[in-house]
Amino acid sequence: MNKSAPTRTAAFEARLxxxxxxxxxxxxxxxxxxxxxxxxLLFLLVTMTMNGxxxxxxxxxxxxxxxxxxxxTMPQGLSDKPARMRALERQxxxxxxxxxxxxxxGEEAAGELGSSAWRLVAEAVADDPKLLAGKxxxxxxxxxxxxxxxxxxxQVRLQPLAHRLAAEGKLKDSFDPGFLTRSDATDPQEVGIWxxxxxxxxxxxxxxALAFPIGVFAALYLEEYAPRNxxxxxxxxxxxxxxxxxxxxxxxxxxAVFLALFPHMRSAPLIGGMTLALMTMPVIVISGRNAIxxxxxxxxxxxxALGASPIQVVFHHVLPLALPGILTGTIIGMARALGETAPxxxxxxxxxxxxxxxxxxxxxxxxxxxxxLWSDEIDRGFVERTSAAIIVLLAFLLVMNGLAIYLRxxxxxxx
Amino acid sequence: xxxxxxxxxxxxxxxxGWLAARARAWSxxxxxxxxxxxxxxxxxxxxxxxxxxxxxxxFAVAWNALAPQLVLQSVLSDPSAAGLPPFGMQRETILAEAxxxxxxxxxxxxxxxxxxxxxPFREAILRYNVIGTGVALLIGFLAGTWAFLQxxxxxxxxxxxxxxxxxxxxxxSLVAILTTLGIFVSLVFETMRFFGMVNxxxxxxGTHWGPDPMSxxxxxxxxxxxxxPLFWGTIYIGAIIAMIVAIPLGLxxxxxxxxxxxxxxxKWLKPALEILAGVPTVVxxxxxxxxxxxxxxxxxQAIGIANASSESALAAGLVMGxxxxxxxxxMADDSLAAVPQAMRDGSLAMGATTNETIRRVLLPAAxxxxxxxxxxxxxxxxxxxxxxxxxAGAAANLSANPFExxxxxxxxxxxxxxxxxxxxxxxxxxAFAxxxxxxxxxxALNFIALRVVKRFREAYE
Numbered sequence: 001m002n003k004s005a006p007t008r009t010a011a012f013e014a015r016l017x018x019x020x021x022x023x024x025x026x027x028x029x030x031x032x033x034x035x036x037x038x039x040x041l042l043f044l045l046v047t048m049t050m051n052g053x054x055x056x057x058x059x060x061x062x063x064x065x066x067x068x069x070x071x072x073t074m075p076q077g078l079s080d081k082p083a084r085m086r087a088l089e090r091q092x093x094x095x096x097x098x099x100x101x102x103x104x105x106g107e108e109a110a111g112e113l114g115s116s117a118w119r120l121v122a123e124a125v126a127d128d129p130k131l132l133a134g135k136x137x138x139x140x141x142x143x144x145x146x147x148x149x150x151x152x153x154x155q156v157r158l159q160p161l162a163h164r165l166a167a168e169g170k171l172k173d174s175f176d177p178g179f180l181t182r183s184d185a186t187d188p189q190e191v192g193i194w195x196x197x198x199x200x201x202x203x204x205x206x207x208x209a210l211a212f213p214i215g216v217f218a219a220l221y222l223e224e225y226a227p228r229n230x231x232x233x234x235x236x237x238x239x240x241x242x243x244x245x246x247x248x249x250x251x252x253x254x255x256a257v258f259l260a261l262f263p264h265m266r267s268a269p270l271i272g273g274m275t276l277a278l279m280t281m282p283v284i285v286i287s288g289r290n291a292i293x294x295x296x297x298x299x300x301x302x303x304x305a306l307g308a309s310p311i312q313v314v315f316h317h318v319l320p321l322a323l324p325g326i327l328t329g330t331i332i333g334m335a336r337a338l339g340e341t342a343p344x345x346x347x348x349x350x351x352x353x354x355x356x357x358x359x360x361x362x363x364x365x366x367x368x369x370x371x372x373l374w375s376d377e378i379d380r381g382f383v384e385r386t387s388a389a390i391i392v393l394l395a396f397l398l399v400m401n402g403l404a405i406y407l408r409x410x411x412x413x414x415x
Numbered sequence: 416x417x418x419x420x421x422x423x424x425x426x427x428x429x430x431x432g433w434l435a436a437r438a439r440a441w442s443x444x445x446x447x448x449x450x451x452x453x454x455x456x457x458x459x460x461x462x463x464x465x466x467x468x469x470x471x472x473x474f475a476v477a478w479n480a481l482a483p484q485l486v487l488q489s490v491l492s493d494p495s496a497a498g499l500p501p502f503g504m505q506r507e508t509i510l511a512e513a514x515x516x517x518x519x520x521x522x523x524x525x526x527x528x529x530x531x532x533x534x535p536f537r538e539a540i541l542r543y544n545v546i547g548t549g550v551a552l553l554i555g556f557l558a559g560t561w562a563f564l565q566x567x568x569x570x571x572x573x574x575x576x577x578x579x580x581x582x583x584x585x586x587x588s589l590v591a592i593l594t595t596l597g598i599f600v601s602l603v604f605e606t607m608r609f610f611g612m613v614n615x616x617x618x619x620x621g622t623h624w625g626p627d628p629m630s631x632x633x634x635x636x637x638x639x640x641x642x643x644p645l646f647w648g649t650i651y652i653g654a655i656i657a658m659i660v661a662i663p664l665g666l667x668x669x670x671x672x673x674x675x676x677x678x679x680x681x682k683w684l685k686p687a688l689e690i691l692a693g694v695p696t697v698v699x700x701x702x703x704x705x706x707x708x709x710x711x712x713x714x715x716q717a718i719g720i721a722n723a724s725s726e727s728a729l730a731a732g733l734v735m736g737x738x739x740x741x742x743x744x745x746m747a748d749d750s751l752a753a754v755p756q757a758m759r760d761g762s763l764a765m766g767a768t769t770n771e772t773i774r775r776v777l778l779p780a781a782x783x784x785x786x787x788x789x790x791x792x793x794x795x796x797x798x799x800x801x802x803x804x805x806x807a808g809a810a811a812n813l814s815a816n817p818f819e820x821x822x823x824x825x826x827x828x829x830x831x832x833x834x835x836x837x838x839x840x841x842x843x844x845x846a847f848a849x850x851x852x853x854x855x856x857x858x859a860l861n862f863i864a865l866r867v868v869k870r871f872r873e874a875y876e
Contacts, residue, residue, distance in 0.1 A: 019768050026770035030671025033664045038687045040737050044694070044702050051705075217587030225584065235588050238595040244791065244861045245854065246798020248825050249598060252850045255832065256601035278594050285591070311577040339695025342800035342825070346832055368697040368801075375701050375805060383705070390698050401693060 048387050048394070055388025057173040058189050059147035060139040061113060061165070065100045065121060067132045072096065074129040084126035085119070093125070094118040097140070105170060108161055114141035114189050139174050144187045146171070148380050179388065183354050184370065188381030191374070193389050195356040199269055199349070199364030200338060202357060206273020207280055207337050212330055214277075215284025216319075219326070222285070223292040224314050243282040250279045251346025259347060266348040267363040275343050280333040287329020291322040324411035331404040335397050341368040367393050421475035421551060428555040429468030435559075436463035436566060443568045454573035462572040465579055466562035471555050478547050486514075486539045493535040602854060605847030612841040613640045618848060624811035624827070626842035628834050635841040642849065644811035648821040652732040652807060653797035656817060660736025661796075662789060665743025670773055672744070673751050692741035700805030703734035708806055715818035722819065726808030729817035735802050739792045746788025750781035755875055783871040787864040794860035798853060800825040824849045 072091045078084045097118040101110035117140040124138065125131050142150070149158035150171055165171035182192025218239070226232040254275035258265075265271050295318050303313040344350070349365050350373060357364035365373070367389065374386040440456035487510070513529040517536035566572070610618070612635050621641015630636070668688065672681055708730040715723025754777050762772040778785070808820025809830065831846035 019771070023768045023770045026773070027671070027675050030667045030675055033667035034671050034676075034684055034688070036664060037668060037691055037737070037740050038684065041687060041691050041694075043706075044698070047702065047706055048698070214587045214590050217584045218591060221584035221588040225581065226588070235591055239591045240865065241858060241861060242591060242594055244794060244857060245598070246795075246800070246825070246857055248798065248800045248828055249602075249850055249854050252828070252832075252847060253594070253598045253601055256605060256847070257597055281594075282591065309573065309577060311580050315580075335693065339693075339697065341695070341697040342804075342829065345829055350833060368695055371697050371701065372801065372805070375704065386701060390701065393695060394698070397693060397695070401690075 045394075048390050051384055051387035052391040053388075054151075054173070054384035055386070055391075056176060056179055058176040058179075059142040059150045059171060060174045061101070061105060061109065061117075061142050062137060062170045062172075063097070063101050063104050063113075063140055064135055064137045065097060066135045067096070067125075068134060070096050072132055074125070074132060081123070081126050085122040088122045088125060089118075093122055097121050101140075105165065109146075109165055109170075112143045112146035112158065112161070114143050114187070116190055117141060141189045142171060144189050144379060144381055147189050151380070153380050179385075180392075183356055184352060184365070184373075185354060188377070188379050188385050191382075191385055193367065193370060193392060195353055196365050196367045196370035196389070197392070198356045199272075199353070200366040200368075202269035202360055202364065203272045203276065203344075203349075203366055204334060204338060206270055206360060207276040208330075208334060210274060210277035211280040211284055211333070211337075215281045215330070215333075216288055216326055218281070219285045219288030219292060220314055220319065223289050224318065225310070239282045239285050242278070243286060247279055247340055248342040248346065250275055251343030253278065254343060254347045265361055267351045267353075267365070268361045269357060269364045269366075270360040271347050272344050272349050272364075272366065273360075275347060276337040276340060279340070279343065280337045283333035283336065284326070284330050287332070288322070288326045291325025291329065292318060294325060295321045321413070324407050328404045328408045331400050331407070335400040335404075338400070339368055339393065339397060341372055344369050345372070367396075421478065421547070422472060424548075424551055424555070425468050425471035425475055428471055428559065429464040432467040432559045432562070433460040433464035436460045436563060439563065439566050443566075447568065450568060453569045453571045458572040458576050459566050459570070461576045463559060463562045463566070465576065467555055467559040470558045471551060474551055474554055478551075482543050482547060486536070486543055489539040489542070490532060490535045493532075493539075495531040495535055598854065602847055602851040605844055606851045609841060609844035609848045612844070613637050618642055618845075622813055624822075626831065626845055628831070628840055628842040630842075632837070632840045640841070640845060642824075642845075642852075644813040645822060645824050645827055645849065646852075647813055648728065648807070648811070649797050649823040649825070651815070651817075651821060652728050652803060652823055653735065653799065654793045656729060656732025657736040657739055657796045658789065658793065660733055661739040661743045661792060664736075665740045665792075666747050666785065668740065668744040669747035669751060673748055674769060674773055674777075688741040688744055691737070692745075694738075696738070696799060696801040697805075699734050699738050700801040700803075703730050703802055703806035707734055711818065720816070720818045724808065724818070724820045726806060726820045727818050728807060728821040731803050731807035731821075732817070734806065735796050735799055738799070738802070739796050742795060743788060743792050746791065747781070747785050750784025750788065750871070751777055753784060753872060753875055754780045783867050783874075787867040787871070790860045790864040790867075794857040794864075797823075798825065798857055800829060804829050824853050828853075 070092065072088065072093060074084065075087050078087060098110060098113070101113050101117075120140055121138055124136075141147075145155055146158055146162055149155060149162040150166060150173075162171060179192050180197075181194045182190065183195030185191045218235075222232065222235065222239075226235070254271060258271045258274055262268075262271065299317050299321065300313050303317045304310075308316065344366055350369050351363050351365060352373075353363055353365050371386055371389050371393065374382045374389065437456045437460035440452060440454075440459035444452055444456065490510075490513075509529045509532065513532035513536050516529070516533045517540060612632075614637055617637040618640050620643060621638060622643050623638055623641045624644050625639045627636075627639065672685060676684060704726075708725055708727060711727050711730040711733070712723050712725050715727070715729075758776055758780060759772055762776040763769070767775065803823045803826045807823060807826060809822055809826065810820045811822050811827075812819050814821070828846040828849050831842055831849075834842075837843065
């Protein structure tokens with residue numbers, strides 16, 4: 001009996017060890033790659049949140065106002081707020097606010113009261129005329145210069161004042177609910193995102209109203225009815241290409257075609273929505289076709305066997321079953337459109353719009369463009385505001401994507 | 416009559432026609448209970464509703480385009496329009512102002528010349544409103560009556576309605592072709608105008624980019640329209656720096672997710688990657704400009720590069736690479752999944768470790784798909800706009816130093832079209848020429864990539 005050669009020689013062992021080590025290294029590299037991506041994502045989110053929390057606040061000055069000292073009265077019979085505020089302005093409310101500020105903080109600090117401060121007082125009084133009978137303390141916005149001095153940069157001249165007021169507890173950061181209801185302004189203390197948000201909502205409505213029906217109809221046609229010929233191939237090729245065309249090219253199209261057709265509608269949500277609809281439509285078609293393809297043929301055969309016409313088969317049976325999948329794709333496409341900036345820059349939605357748009361043809365801007373515009377501002381106060389706007393945008397996207405995932409899990413059937 | 420009101424009228428008429436026709440069809444059924452209708456009552460209803468609604472809606476669109484012209488003609492023929500300046504800006508302003516006052520969108524006239532025109536405008540608008548409403552009513556009534564008179568028990572309304580639905584579906588799918596055509600034609604048209612002013616050779620191979628939107632439009636300086644630095648910047652940022660980041664990280668992520676990660680981890684890691692893909696580009700741009708660019712600048716200064724600028728190709732490229740990771744990863748994921756399981760099993764059975772299997776068997780087999788995925792990723796990153804606009808800078812440098820500011824095709828498109836230049840100026844038109852080049856390059860990349868993917872899939876089927 002001769003001994004069989006040992007299967008595990010020393011050289012083999014060494015080699016095996018090396019191979020296993022390589023295996024571990026490789027696996028670690030893979031894990032590292034994916035953890036790197038996750039870490040970047042977390043870093044991005046954390047940076048935005050840290051910066052953005054400040055954007056939901058603004059520096060305010062605490063000012064007690066004694067209304068009894070000057071005898072301002074609320075005229076009877078004025079029911080709407082602007083008229084009430086005008087009446088208060090005529091009776092010298094701005095002077096009273098300024099005077100109170102001088103009394104409370106000194107002349108220098110009163111000069112650093114934000115330009116809209118008296119309006120806040122007027123609004124509060126217009127809402128509650130009983131305030132006029134006594135004293136009330138208001139937290140009024142500081143000027144942009146004082147606010148940046150308070151946060152540690154900006155003009156050196158104002159730094160001591162900011163320190164003094166902060167030490168006395170008269171200057172502090174307080175939550176600014178108005179950020180969600182105001183519109184763009186030149187002073188970071190006065191800006192808000194409602195104007196841009198409303199522009200985004202109007203634009204998205206136009207996009208949805210155009211892209212959804214066209215996308216779904218095109219998907220139905222291509223998947224259910226289209227004959228196999230050169231035309232159908234051409235349609236498919238163009239849809240696949242459109243899905244990959246850079247978004248800025250759609251902006252050029254909107255500029256050259258839509259704005260040439262409707263020259264007076266520059267910056268209008270209608271044009272923006274139409275441009276984004278062309279961009280979103282291919283996404284809806286592609287996801288719609290996949291959803292329609294997933295409906296088993298037996299459904300069609302069954303309906304057909306009971307005498308349904310081809311149109312009835314599709315509209316009564318296939319479409320309702322494919323709808324959750326189509327909606328998921330639509331929401332994802334809309335989320336992409338909501339975050340889109342470049343094409344809207346092309347068609348002029350970067351105008352400074354200080355009032356929220358009233359309709360589809362008014363000049364407007366959208367949330368991502370607003371973020372872009374603010375990021376270009378030199379004033380340091382805009383850094384925090386920009387991050388806060390980004391948080392709002394990301395929150396919207398998160399809700400939309402969450403909805404898409406919910407729809408997919410809740411309604412999508414596995415056949 | 417506002418377009419919205421006309422459309423509302425179309426809807427109202429359509430609804431009335433729908434209800435009337437359905438009632439009519441039911442009455443047929445009641446009159447002869449044993450005689451089956453050729454179509455269900457609801458199809459009769461839709462038949463009439465379509466006949467009423469579609470012509471009215473078409474009229475609303477046409478009238479919306481036509482009416483302002485008609486109003487203008489009638490105002491200009493008014494004797495009070497004789498005092499208008501013959502042409503130019505002032506004339507337009509006066510007319511627009513008078514119209515705004517007449518429609519009530521502006522409170523009062525500023526321009527004295529406009530005052531006399533307010534009344535003619537008001538009259539003309541009123542007159543054409545009446546005419547428009549009258550024609551709309553007439554169209555709705557005539558079309559509705561004609562369709563209604565067609566209804567008979569054996570009238571095959573269903574066939575006709577379904578034919579209409581089918582044509583709507585066909586038209587919807589033609590929108591894609593029209594869009595492609597629209598992009599192509601508008602880009603070619605404007606590019607041709609640009610090439611009429613600047614020689615294409617100068618544009619494609621010139622090495623100095625610096626259009627001056629304020630210069631005289633008639634005689635552009637061709638040496639300022641050399642786009643080579645832009646092409647280089649685009650390739651350097653989008654196809655080199657971004658891909659150096661995205662290809663290894665994306666590929667390794669895909670390998671780990673598909674081959675190593677257990678189910679629990681995958682459930683969390685994959686959506687995290689998808690979130691990375693869903694972050695809007697403007698957010699990445701802000702992140703690049705605010706956080707990454709200063710870091711890159713410090714790094715540049717630390718390794719002794721004196722002119723490291725705060726806007727750099729490296730900052731833009733790195734962030735763009737991160738943005739592309741999920742895209743590369745999902746393409747690689749698909750390609751790896753398409754490799755037949757038998758190949759993997761065979762390799763493992765021969766005693767190869769997992770990583771040897773991946774590197775020697777799976778990756779070579781999936782290579783065509785991965786290459787195609789990388790091409791798609793490049794086509795996406797060179798078309799990316801916001802990151803470079805916010806982080807890469809405006810200086811057209813033909814340099815290989817990643818710490819220097821560099822500009823790209825997309826940046827210049829934005830810069831040229833959001834500036835102050837007039838629409839006929841070569842600087843503005845150059846944006847369309849750049850867009851056309853970008854469109855052609857991305858189209859070619861996509862076309863080749865899809866071909867490769869298709870052939871690759873077929874190879875294993």
